[in-house]
Amino acid sequence: MSTERYNAKTVEPKWQAAWDDAQVFKAERDTREKYYVLEMFPYPSGRIHMGHVRNYTMGDVVARYKSAQGFNVLHPMGWDAFGMPAENAAMEKKVHPGDWTYKNIDDMRTQLKPMGLSIDWSRELATCDPEYYGQQQAMFIDMMEKGLVYRKEAVVNWDPVDMTVLANEQVIDGKGWRSGAAVERKELTQWFFKISEYSEELLEAIETLNDWPEKVRIMQANWIGKSQGLQFRFDTIGAPEGFEALDVYTTRPDTLYGASFAAISCDHPLAKALEAKNTELAAFNADCRKSGTSEEELEKAPKLGFDTGITVTHPFHTDWKLPVYVANFILMGYGTGAIFGCPAHDQRDLDFARKYDLVVTPVVCPEDQDPDDFTVGDEAYVGLGRMINSDFMNGMTIDAAKDAAINKIADLGRGAGKTQYRLRDWGVSRQRYWGCPIPVVHCETCGIVPEKKENLPVELPKDVNFETPGNPLDRHPTWRDVACPKCGKPAKRETDTMDTFVDSSWYFARFTAPRADTPTVKEDAEYWMNVDQYIGGIEHAILHLLYSRFFARAMNITGHLPQKAIEPFNALFTQGMVTHETYSTPGPDGRPVWRTPDEVRFAENGAVLIETGEPIDVGPMIKMSKSKKNVVDPEDIIDQYGADTARWFVMSDSPPERDVEWTASGAEAAWKHLQRVWRLTAELLENDETTKSNADLEKDLTKATHRCIDEVTRGIEEFAFNKSVAALYQFTNVVAKSKADGAAKRQALLTMSQLMQPMTPHLAEEVWQAMGGKGMVAEAAWPKANPDLLVDDTVTLPIQINGKRRDEIEVPADLAKNEIEKLALENAAVQKALDGGSPKKIIVVPGRIINVVV
RNA sequence: GCGGGCGUGAUGGAAUGGUAGACAUACCGGACUUAAAAUCCGGAGGCCGUAGCGCCGUGCGGGUUCAAGUCCCGCCGCCCGCACCA
Numbered sequence: 001m002s003t004e005r006y007n008a009k010t011v012e013p014k015w016q017a018a019w020d021d022a023q024v025f026k027a028e029r030d031t032r033e034k035y036y037v038l039e040m041f042p043y044p045s046g047r048i049h050m051g052h053v054r055n056y057t058m059g060d061v062v063a064r065y066k067s068a069q070g071f072n073v074l075h076p077m078g079w080d081a082f083g084m085p086a087e088n089a090a091m092e093k094k095v096h097p098g099d100w101t102y103k104n105i106d107d108m109r110t111q112l113k114p115m116g117l118s119i120d121w122s123r124e125l126a127t128c129d130p131e132y133y134g135q136q137q138a139m140f141i142d143m144m145e146k147g148l149v150y151r152k153e154a155v156v157n158w159d160p161v162d163m164t165v166l167a168n169e170q171v172i173d174g175k176g177w178r179s180g181a182a183v184e185r186k187e188l189t190q191w192f193f194k195i196s197e198y199s200e201e202l203l204e205a206i207e208t209l210n211d212w213p214e215k216v217r218i219m220q221a222n223w224i225g226k227s228q229g230l231q232f233r234f235d236t237i238g239a240p241e242g243f244e245a246l247d248v249y250t251t252r253p254d255t256l257y258g259a260s261f262a263a264i265s266c267d268h269p270l271a272k273a274l275e276a277k278n279t280e281l282a283a284f285n286a287d288c289r290k291s292g293t294s295e296e297e298l299e300k301a302p303k304l305g306f307d308t309g310i311t312v313t314h315p316f317h318t319d320w321k322l323p324v325y326v327a328n329f330i331l332m333g334y335g336t337g338a339i340f341g342c343p344a345h346d347q348r349d350l351d352f353a354r355k356y357d358l359v360v361t362p363v364v365c366p367e368d369q370d371p372d373d374f375t376v377g378d379e380a381y382v383g384l385g386r387m388i389n390s391d392f393m394n395g396m397t398i399d400a401a402k403d404a405a406i407n408k409i410a411d412l413g414r415g416a417g418k419t420q421y422r423l424r425d426w427g428v429s430r431q432r433y434w435g436c437p438i439p440v441v442h443c444e445t446c447g448i449v450p451e452k453k454e455n456l457p458v459e460l461p462k463d464v465n466f467e468t469p470g471n472p473l474d475r476h477p478t479w480r481d482v483a484c485p486k487c488g489k490p491a492k493r494e495t496d497t498m499d500t501f502v503d504s505s506w507y508f509a510r511f512t513a514p515r516a517d518t519p520t521v522k523e524d525a526e527y528w529m530n531v532d533q534y535i536g537g538i539e540h541a542i543l544h545l546l547y548s549r550f551f552a553r554a555m556n557i558t559g560h561l562p563q564k565a566i567e568p569f570n571a572l573f574t575q576g577m578v579t580h581e582t583y584s585t586p587g588p589d590g591r592p593v594w595r596t597p598d599e600v601r602f603a604e605n606g607a608v609l610i611e612t613g614e615p616i617d618v619g620p621m622i623k624m625s626k627s628k629k630n631v632v633d634p635e636d637i638i639d640q641y642g643a644d645t646a647r648w649f650v651m652s653d654s655p656p657e658r659d660v661e662w663t664a665s666g667a668e669a670a671w672k673h674l675q676r677v678w679r680l681t682a683e684l685l686e687n688d689e690t691t692k693s694n695a696d697l698e699k700d701l702t703k704a705t706h707r708c709i710d711e712v713t714r715g716i717e718e719f720a721f722n723k724s725v726a727a728l729y730q731f732t733n734v735v736a737k738s739k740a741d742g743a744a745k746r747q748a749l750l751t752m753s754q755l756m757q758p759m760t761p762h763l764a765e766e767v768w769q770a771m772g773g774k775g776m777v778a779e780a781a782w783p784k785a786n787p788d789l790l791v792d793d794t795v796t797l798p799i800q801i802n803g804k805r806r807d808e809i810e811v812p813a814d815l816a817k818n819e820i821e822k823l824a825l826e827n828a829a830v831q832k833a834l835d836g837g838s839p840k841k842i843i844v845v846p847g848r849i850i851n852v853v854v
Numbered sequence: 855g856c857g858g859g860c861g862u863g864a865u866g867g868a869a870u871g872g873u874a875g876a877c878a879u880a881c882c883g884g885a886c887u888u889a890a891a892a893u894c895c896g897g898a899g900g901c902c903g904u905a906g907c908g909c910c911g912u913g914c915g916g917g918u919u920c921a922a923g924u925c926c927c928g929c930c931g932c933c934c935g936c937a938c939c940a
Contacts, residue, residue, distance in 0.1 A: 167938040299855040726877035
């Protein structure tokens with residue numbers, strides 16, 4: 001017997017060429033029902049990684065499956081091509097960010113194509129193409145016209161040595177990553193999208209996103225952060241002119257009688273006003289401002305306060321005075337940037353009060369406690385209860401007290417109930433080169449003037465250098481100086497570019513008409529939108545998805561998307577990450593030097609660096625990332641085993657939503673299995689006629705086939721590809737062991753190749769062809785399971801006694817409940833347990849279980 | 855700090871509230887081979903020496919239920935996000 005080995009190296013390119021020639025994956029509008037499947041597009045780092053392989057294989061499984069079901073499938077690919085890494089490369093390697101990026105795109109396309117994805121490559125786009133970002137500029141101008149864009153002052157991280165703005169990522173322990181200088185906060189006038197105006201709408205519409213993961217919907221809702229509260233005014237004593245009142249916002253107006261201090265942010269106008277005369281406060285504020293701008297950093301910092309000496313009077317009792325502190329944990333961006341502190345019922349306030357020795361008065365008492373004895377120690381009480389120590393509110397529930405307090409404040413004319421959102425407007429200004437230029441001109445006469453549409457795209461100048469830190473656009477000799485589009489006088493271009501999140505907030509719409517000279521084309525958007533299935537990492541659960549949802553609404557307002565597309569993603573699947581251990585050696589400055597897995601060897605006494613033998617610190621299993629170098633190169637796997645093996649492996653074992661840990665042995669196992677499938681095929685080709693027909697055996701094989709169809713189909717439908725793979729493993733065992741005749745086995749393998757096609761398309765074509773399938777399996781219709789073949793005549797039912805499994809009986813599948821009960825009571829184990837008595841209770845779940853309670 | 859998630863054999867994992875560990879990896883044994891690889895067949899959660907109709911077992915502690923990996927409450931650990939990383 002000469003069973004040839006399956007050779008992926010020759011087979012895979014052959015079928016890829018065949019698909020290309022037949023244009024199998026080209027998507028054109030037609031009369032069929034469409035299906036748009038999209039994976040989050042990659043940043044062109046230069047190498048694909050296992051996360052990409054997993055992401056795009058998942059999408060490909062869905063695309064091929066839907067196509068087999070008769071849908072007109074759109075499955076495109078593009079590049080999220082603007083961003084900081086290109087500028088870093090420019091600084092480090094003295095290459096132009098554009099050259100670097102396009103080279104990376106070429107490299108990654110070259111690595112991606114051998115995966116055999118069912119992508120319509122004619123729709124490929126890159127966000128750094130003027131063809132793309134020019135349309136983005138047009139939309140920016142449309143959004144300006146509709147009042148969706150404005151400018152305001154906002155803080156950035158400022159590196160005083162490099163004289164440049166830093167991203168949060170570039171601030172390490174409060175210092176600039178290159179200069180090492182202590183980072184300062186600096187206010188700049190920046191461009192914003194009015195996303196916060198859509199807070200309520202974005203929140204309410206979450207309920208319509210039925211096919212999104214619950215966790216993402218919760219995270220988005222919490223991010224928008226709607227709260228009902230009270231905004232009211234304190235009267236101040238001893239404050240500078242203009243600050244006779246201090247507005248605060250609270251979600252706990254019920255606790256007003258527990259107030260013991262007021263606190264304002266160091267960026268609050270009052271804090272700034274006080275700085276001038278109070279050097280100590282100025283120093284304190286400066287200290288506060290030294291921390292980065294990230295919310296995480298602010299909230300984690302030890303609570304610090306500075307007593308301003310100013311007091312405010314309690315709104316309900318004007319002779320009751322509260323001190324006003326500047327505190328480092330108050331965010332200027334939320335509410336009014338000022339609060340009142342009720343230590344007994346807020347942990348942060350309590351920590352603060354203990355530190356500065358302020359009064360702690362409980363005003364909510366749990367129902368099961370005596371109000372006279374109830375005190376608060378080191379833990380604030382945040383649960384339910386009745387009001388105490390609260391004058392007119394005493395005895396009320398929290399909710400009733402909230403209403404009462406708000407009404408009283410309103411009666412006093414000091415404020416009103418207010419709905420507040422945590423969501424802030426979207427700052428899109430970036431003081432960087434490698435991004436989409438904001439298409440406006442600053443004219444001394446006309447002010448801010450949008451560029452004329454016919455002058456778009458405002459292209460990035462090519463002649464820039466990165467020798468000096470900062471934004472090269474800012475110091476470009478000619479690009480910056482232009483004539484005002486309105487009056488023609490000398491003016492200056494805006495040198496800020498857009499946040500790369502803008503680029504990724506509408507690419508899904510652009511894919512429906514990627515070459516159009518308008519952002520979208522009505523008919524195409526109408527036909528292809530929405531994305532039926534969107535697939536990507538959980539790390540994008542909030543920002544990217546929320547921005548995209550906002551952008552779709554904005555594009556509807558500006559006429560670039562139909563109303564039905566304001567929620568652009570019908571179904572969302574968030575895949576887990578591909579993780580790997582990290583490896584590092586200590587660097588000269590004490591910071592770890594990260595090492596790639598192929599720089600590391602595992603010896604008996606632990607991991608060592610191959611080059612020098614130095615010991616390696618093995619870090620935890622974390623998301624594969626370039627910065628930590630814990631990356632495995634899929635190209636090596638594809639080289640060694642072929643794309644089908646890589647695809648089969650990433651679909652095996654781990655449920656798609658969970659993290660998967662890369663292992664070499666897993667790839668080996670996948671390869672062995674694919675070889676086995678081919679061996680079965682090849683053996684059958686040679687021995688087809690030798691086996692004799694046997695109706696029972698053939699029926700068994702047919703039943704196994706239909707069970708497999710059912711399980712694989714359900715697995716794909718419910719995004720449990722690992723279960724589909726397991727069903728195929730099992731089915732392969734059945735086929736291998738079956739003694740059914742050649743024709744029956746041939747049929748089983750034809751079906752198997754159809755079921756494997758979404759995961760391992762090349763091998764599937766080869767098996768399909770060998771078994772005499774018509775045309776290409778990529779174009780064959782998905783098999784249907786015959787329900788009659790899925791049920792067995794008899795079932796085995798476990799018998800439990802008091803919930804513990806003691807025996808089992810085999811009964812006809814359609815046996816009536818009372819008959820099963822009768823049989824169960826006759827069972828020896830049950831008889832023994834009953835010991836002559838009668839059962840207390842007997843539960844029969846047909847097809848499942850019998851439980852006898854004695 | 856805040857928000858969200860996850861936790862099952864040596865390992866990845868399976869299990870509409872109904873036989874926990876399907877399927878796979880690693881491991882052990884056998885067949886084939888001069889030998890190895892490959893392939894095929896078989897074994898296997900733990901404990902009790904053997905043995906049973908035995909006991910224990912889904913991060914930890916409680917609870918609901920005839921029945922809990924699954925539902926509820928409280929912990930612990932790990933991971934993701936926190937608005938200028940993409």
